[in-house]
Amino acid sequence: MKYMLLFMSPATDGEAGNGCTFEDWIRYDREMKDAGIWVSGHPLQDLTTCTTVQVGPDGERTITDGPFAETREVLGGYDIIDVPNLDVALDWAARSPGATGGASVQVRPVAEVKVEV
Amino acid sequence: MAGAEAAAGSVEAVFREEHGRLLASLVHRFGDLDLAEEVASEAIEAALVRWPVDGVPSRPGAWLLTTARRRAVDRLRRDRGLATRLAVLQAEAERADPAPPADADPDLPDDRLALFFTCAHPALPAQDRGALTLRFLAGLTTAEVARAFLVPHATMAQRLVRAKRKIRDARIPFRVPGADELPGRLPTVLQAVYSIFTEGYAASSGPDLQRTELAEEAIRLARILRRLLPAEREVAGLLGLMLLVHARRVARTGPDGAVVLLDDQDRARWDHAMIDEGRALVLVALTGPAPGPYGVQAAIAALHDEAADVASTDWPQVVALYDVLLTMVPSPVVALNRAAAVAMRDGPDAGLALLDGLADDPRLRGYHLYPATRADLLRRLGRHDEAAAAYRSALALVGTEPERAHLLRRLASVTDDGPDRGCTLPR
Numbered sequence: 001m002k003y004m005l006l007f008m009s010p011a012t013d014g015e016a017g018n019g020c021t022f023e024d025w026i027r028y029d030r031e032m033k034d035a036g037i038w039v040s041g042h043p044l045q046d047l048t049t050c051t052t053v054q055v056g057p058d059g060e061r062t063i064t065d066g067p068f069a070e071t072r073e074v075l076g077g078y079d080i081i082d083v084p085n086l087d088v089a090l091d092w093a094a095r096s097p098g099a100t101g102g103a104s105v106q107v108r109p110v111a112e113v114k115v116e117v
Numbered sequence: 118m119a120g121a122e123a124a125a126g127s128v129e130a131v132f133r134e135e136h137g138r139l140l141a142s143l144v145h146r147f148g149d150l151d152l153a154e155e156v157a158s159e160a161i162e163a164a165l166v167r168w169p170v171d172g173v174p175s176r177p178g179a180w181l182l183t184t185a186r187r188r189a190v191d192r193l194r195r196d197r198g199l200a201t202r203l204a205v206l207q208a209e210a211e212r213a214d215p216a217p218p219a220d221a222d223p224d225l226p227d228d229r230l231a232l233f234f235t236c237a238h239p240a241l242p243a244q245d246r247g248a249l250t251l252r253f254l255a256g257l258t259t260a261e262v263a264r265a266f267l268v269p270h271a272t273m274a275q276r277l278v279r280a281k282r283k284i285r286d287a288r289i290p291f292r293v294p295g296a297d298e299l300p301g302r303l304p305t306v307l308q309a310v311y312s313i314f315t316e317g318y319a320a321s322s323g324p325d326l327q328r329t330e331l332a333e334e335a336i337r338l339a340r341i342l343r344r345l346l347p348a349e350r351e352v353a354g355l356l357g358l359m360l361l362v363h364a365r366r367v368a369r370t371g372p373d374g375a376v377v378l379l380d381d382q383d384r385a386r387w388d389h390a391m392i393d394e395g396r397a398l399v400l401v402a403l404t405g406p407a408p409g410p411y412g413v414q415a416a417i418a419a420l421h422d423e424a425a426d427v428a429s430t431d432w433p434q435v436v437a438l439y440d441v442l443l444t445m446v447p448s449p450v451v452a453l454n455r456a457a458a459v460a461m462r463d464g465p466d467a468g469l470a471l472l473d474g475l476a477d478d479p480r481l482r483g484y485h486l487y488p489a490t491r492a493d494l495l496r497r498l499g500r501h502d503e504a505a506a507a508y509r510s511a512l513a514l515v516g517t518e519p520e521r522a523h524l525l526r527r528l529a530s531v532t533d534d535g536p537d538r539g540c541t542l543p544r
Contacts, residue, residue, distance in 0.1 A: 001288050085290035086240060087298075109287045 002039060002082050002110035003089040007098035008073040011047075020097035028096050032081060037092070041079030047071070073104075080110065132161045132181075136256030137341070139181050141228035144235075144291050147189055150253070150281055152199070156192065160185035229254060230345040231291045234302060237309040238289045245280045246305060247312035252277060254341070255313075255334045265331050266316060299349075307355050307411060310338045314359050327370065332363050350402045354412030357398030361418035364391040376523040380427045392422045410445045413438055432462035449478040450486075457490050465494040485514035489524060492531075501531040 025043070032038035047067060054062045076098065083089050086107070093105040132139075136157065143153035160181045174180040193200040236249035251257045251265055263273035283289065294302040317331025339356040346352050368382040399419045402412030417438045424430035439455035452475055460468020472491050481487045492507035508528040515521045 085288045085292075086238075087290050087292070087294075090240070 001085065001089075002080055002112075003086075004108045004110055005041075005079045005081065005089070005093050005096065005098075006106040006108065007076045007078065007096065007103065008106060009076050009098075009103045011071050011074050019101040024097035031095070032079065032092065037081045037083050039080040039082050041077065043077035044075060047074055076103075132164070133256040135178055135181055136161070137229055137232070137254040138178065138227060139185060140253055140256075141230075141232040142182055143185055143189065144232060145228035146186065148291065149199075150284060152189055152192065153185075154253075156185040156188040157181075159188050227345065228291075229341060230293050233306050233309075233342065233345075234293060235284060235289055235291050237306040238284075239302070239305050240287065240289055241280050241283060242276075243305075243308075245276050246309035247316070248273065248276060249280055250306075250309045250338065251313055251334065255338055257334070265313070265328075265334075303346075303349060303351065306342070307351060310335050310342065311355060311359070311411075313338070314363075318362060327366060329363075329366055332359070332366070335359060336363060350405060351409040351411050353398045354402030354409055354415045357395045357402055358411050358415035358418055360391050360395035360398065361415055361422050364388040364395065364422060370519070374519055376519045378523075379421060384425065387422065392419075395419060395422070408441075410442060413442045413445065417442070427461070430461070432458055436462050449475055449481045450484070453481065453484075453487060453490060460494055460497075465497040469494045469498070483514055485511045485516070485520070485524075487511075488514070492524075492527065496527065496531050504531045 029038070029041075050065075050067050052064045052067055054064075056062065079096075081089065081092055083092065086109075089107050093099060093107050096105055099105045139160065140153050140157045143157055144150055147153060163184055164177070164181060168174070168177075232253060233250065236253055237246040241249070248262050248266060251262045252259065257265065259274050259277060260270050262277070263270045266273065268276075314332050314335035317328045317333075317335060336356070336359050339352065339359060342352050343356050364387050365379075365382060367388070368384065368386040369377055371377050395415065396419050399412065399415045402408060402415055417435055420431050420435050420438070435458045436455065439451065439458055443451050443455060453472070456468045456471035456475070459471055469491070472487070472494065475481055475487070488507045488510035492504045492511060495501075495504035495507055505528055508524055508531065512521060512524050512528065515524060
């Protein structure tokens with residue numbers, strides 16, 4: 001079963017860091033790959049680089065800088081892992097550098113969409 | 118239709134004892150709660166048709182399990198999609214848990230412990246864990262579970278469906294946590310069982326003060342847990358706590374359904390056999406390093422149950438145990454109970470000072486026992502006007518009718534300028 005781990009940080013002015021280092025993430029990444037559970041994943045650049053697109057009923061595009069206002073939490077990156085059940089997924093989430101220091105990890109099962117052939 | 122539903126209800130009642138065990142075995146085997154529920158019900162219905170004719174088999178539980186398994190296999194043959202999904206589940210379950218523990222009776226394993234941990238999984242809403250435990254381990258029908266938690270049938274049905282969907286779609290596993298995880302996972306299981314008990318002991322609303330059948334379900338579930346986890350002292354503590362409180366059930370309600378507080382209860386009417394059993398469990402719970410909060414609460418309940426009356430209760434020891442409990446559970450409700458015990462040890466002034474220190478705690482806002490406890494202490498100090506105001510605050514928050522009636526009587530005793538009639542409650 002595939003789960004997406006979404007690494008969330010509180011939205012703060014400037015750096016949204018929780019104290020963990022680049023090396024912590026490298027180590028975590030290696031642990032997942034060594035365990036044979038890592039499917040895919042990326043860190044994301046910070047919110048100052050974000051652009052939001054909406055398409056209205058007439059097909060008109062609205063492009064705005066940044067995310068919607070009142071963002072309390074910022075998605076800083078994600079990993080998709082393939083593990084037998086939620087307990088194992090929660091354990092990997094808890095071991096990540098993104099679970100401490102006020103940050104949190106959201107664990108969401110990936111929907112397996114069946115395509116009729 | 119109503120007749121068929123009633124018949125199904127009585128089947129559920131007859132087989133309640135077998136139901137949880139059967140369901141847990143089926144969930145373990147097939148990994149699907151819905152399928153397990155359906156074939157467990159079918160097997161029980163089949164038994165009700167067959168047993169009166171063929172006689173009750175020598176091993177009824179094994180008969181039910183075999184019948185239910187056959188039904189499940191039939192169903193899987195008919196439904197290819199379901200079979201494929203379950204095959205994947207099974208393969209992944211084996212990958213996660215390659216060496217299942219050997220069973221003493223391979224025909225009839227007891228898989229209920231895994232189901233307890235699923236029903237009380239921290240990934241499920243806290244309010245649904247007790248309901249799931251009642252439904253799947255105590256074997257109550259959805260309608261009965263709805264009545265237990267005083268919510269409409271449709272609401273409870275929806276909550277159970279939603280919880281089952283999360284169990285299935287997020288794949289909350291059916292497994293007993295490993296020894297390293299157990300300390301983190303057991304508390305939610307105990308809390309789920311205790312929430313059933315407290316709803317039965319002190320209904321949050323409604324016409325009755327207590328609903329003994331619900332408290333008894335919780336005790337039955339705790340007895341199962343105690344057999345399945347004999348080394349866990351907090352399980353002994355929880356069972357002991359519930360027995361020591363439930364032992365007072367008859368004396369807790371007056372002839373007219375009115376509440377009778379601990380001070381005024383006729384202690385001869387307490388269930389002394391149940392108290393003895395509870396006290397033995399307290400010893401188990403407190404013997405060894407680092408006792409847990411249920412063990413300590415059970416010890417407090419035991420001190421009350423052992424005393425001949427309120428005056429001879431070992432209040433210094435009660436306060437000392439609340440001190441310990443407060444370090445484990447830093448909750449304002451525990452602090453409130455401690456303040457009441459301090460008032461018994463050192464006098465109402467001392468208790469009142471502690472209560473005033475809790476006045477600004479937002480977690481006590483809306484909790485009727487805070488103003489009610491304060492009112493009782495003010496009344497004992499003869500500060501009747503303040504006591505009356507506090508009783509009125511409590512009345513604005515109270516949920517059950519018997520407690521409301523009790524508070525009204527106490528309010529009358531401090532507003533009539535007459536003698537304190539609080540002590541002439543029905544005994």
